[in-house]
Amino acid sequence: MPRDTLTREQIVRAAIELLDAEGLEGLNMRSLGKRLDSAATAVYWHVKNKDNLVILASNEVWNEVGLPDLDTVDWRTAATTMATDLYRMVTAHPWLVMAFASQPLYGENKARHDDHSLAVFEKAGFVGAEADQAAAAVFTFVLGHSIGLSATVSVNRRLTNAGRNAQETIREAMTQATEIAMRFPHLRERVDSFAAGDYGAAPEHSFEFGLQAILDGIEHRLGARSLPLPDRDDRTDRTDRAGAEDLDSVHR
Structure with a gap:
């Protein structure tokens, strides 16, 4: 062409x-x-070059992540939808995780996603840096959970390109890993409960469990910060009353 x-x-x-x-x-x-x-x-x-091409390609795939309408859904539903969509997108393009580790990635589509993510957590009740921290906690969880799949794809490709049987090589490695794990009580129990060859695999629905655990924590922080603290005089009165009650019990 x-x-x-x-x-x-x-x-x-x-x-x-x-x-x-x-x-x-x-x-x-x-x-x-x-x-x-x-x-x-x-x-x-x-x-310009390969790095520029990776930036353009990574920005394009961000279009695959949906941005829920915050006027029609609550913040937690929106956060769950975006994180699940992001996980699906990243696992469809395993190279993206490796790209994040090798160079800065940016672009309008990614910025649009990041902006919407901040809006989700601002709707939840966070302000300023807290919204950034909540968004980052979810984002890094999704990226971290994707590393295993990205690494597996990369290892399979590398072994195949080297003319080695990828499945056999991985099977041998897992056999050795299982033998080592059997020396430790908690790992041994886990090995015994899994089918042969499944040691090292994440339990079913691990992504959903982890995501909801993080959102539970975020929601808990929101609840904790919304509780009014007693004013200083009220705290002093309660302390004085507690001290008086303790002193009275000694005399009795």
């Missing part, structure tokens, strides 16, 4: 497809040009 008919949108979409298939390590201008049926040099007319 000649450079004058090639568009940035086509390049970004092809880059996402290549990243999904080959990961960050498989993205290069030559492979991208081949996928676009174009010379690699033509791609450089639209993007």
